[in-house]
Amino acid sequence: MTVGLGHYLTVSVVLFCLGLLGVIARRNVVIVYMALELMLNAANLALVAFSRFNRNLEGQVMVFFIITVAAAEVAVGLALIVALYRKRQTAHVEDLASMRL
Amino acid sequence: MQDILFYVFAALTLVCGFLVVANPISRSPVTSALFLVLTIVSLSGLFVLLHAFFLAAVQVVVYAGAALVLFLFVIMMLDLRAEERRRITRFGLIGGGLAALAVAWLFRAVPREAALVASGPPHVEGSTSALGALLFTQYLLPFEAISLVLVAGMVGAILLSRKEPS
Structure with missing residues (x-):
């Protein structure tokens, strides 16, 4: 059976689900952030696969922009985590509940 | 040959992705970051198979x-040794598993319907020059705007992570 669009999309969906599992189950902010990156990468894989199998380069342009935004997002997010750690001395999700109702 | 490579890279991506979020041996963030590197490298292998060489x-x-070095630096700065002893709670694991299964259920028809979306057998394209031409003609304005996003991100990161002048 030759590898088609469906195979790539299956990989992308499973990777996205793994990232979601990590975001919800893990309690360490840094690892939650890595799981978010996994989800972004799963979306990238789906876009590149669509772009290839539809003979359309615009998906790749979109992925280029997503990678750039993700780079800026990593910088800002990690700066936020560092600032949070300076204030609270913790990087644990359950200790950061001061905005809870 | 390409099919074998696809299965190798896909398996590598998924196994390493799983080890990022739930490593049974080590709970250290450094291990997760290194497995994230492996995931991303095997994903770029998949990109090569899709003829997206530049990407x-x-x-x-x-x-x-860049991003993973940043991750490692932050992990080094934070000294997360106390965090390693914390367990994954059963509630979080069950909730996360349910949410992931729900999303997988939402997308269950995707592999079956994908053949309908694909327009014929793919031909070789995705050369870097074609991508660059598209980027600098049709997508010139978003390309310039994204540079502003990068500048804003840089300024924000510096502003957020510097020490408070006391």
């Missing part, structure tokens, strides 16, 4: 090179 290179340079 594969960018993926390795930006993610595995």
Whole structure:
């Protein structure tokens, strides 16, 4: 059976689900952030696969922009985590509940 | 040959992705970060199989090179040794598993319907020059705007992470 669009999309969906599992189950902010990156990468894989199998380069342009935004997002997010750690001395999700109702 | 490579890279991506979020041996963030590097490198292998050569290179340079180094630096600065002893709660694991299964259920028809979306057998394209031409003609304005996003991100990161003048 030759590898088609469906195979790539299956990989992308499973990777996205793994990232979601990590975001919800893990309690360490840094690892939650890595799981978010996994989800972004799963979306990238789906876009590149669509772009290839539809003979359309615009998906790749979109992925280029997503990678750039993700780079800026990593910088800002990690700066936020560092600032949070300076204030609270913790990087644990359950200790950061001061905005809870 | 390409099919075998697809299965190798896909398996590598998924196994390493799983080890990022739930490593049974080590709970250290450093291990997760290194497995994230492996995930991203094997994803760029998948990009090469999809003839997206430029994006594969960018993926390795930006993610595995820049972003992961940033992750490792932050892990080093935070000294998260106390965090390693914390367990994953059963509630979080069950909730996360349910949410992931729900999303997988939502997308259950995707592999079956995908053949309908694909317009014929793919031909070789995705050369870097075609991508660059598209980027600098049709997508010139978003390309310039994204530079502003990068500047804003840089300024924000510096502003957020500097010490408070006391």
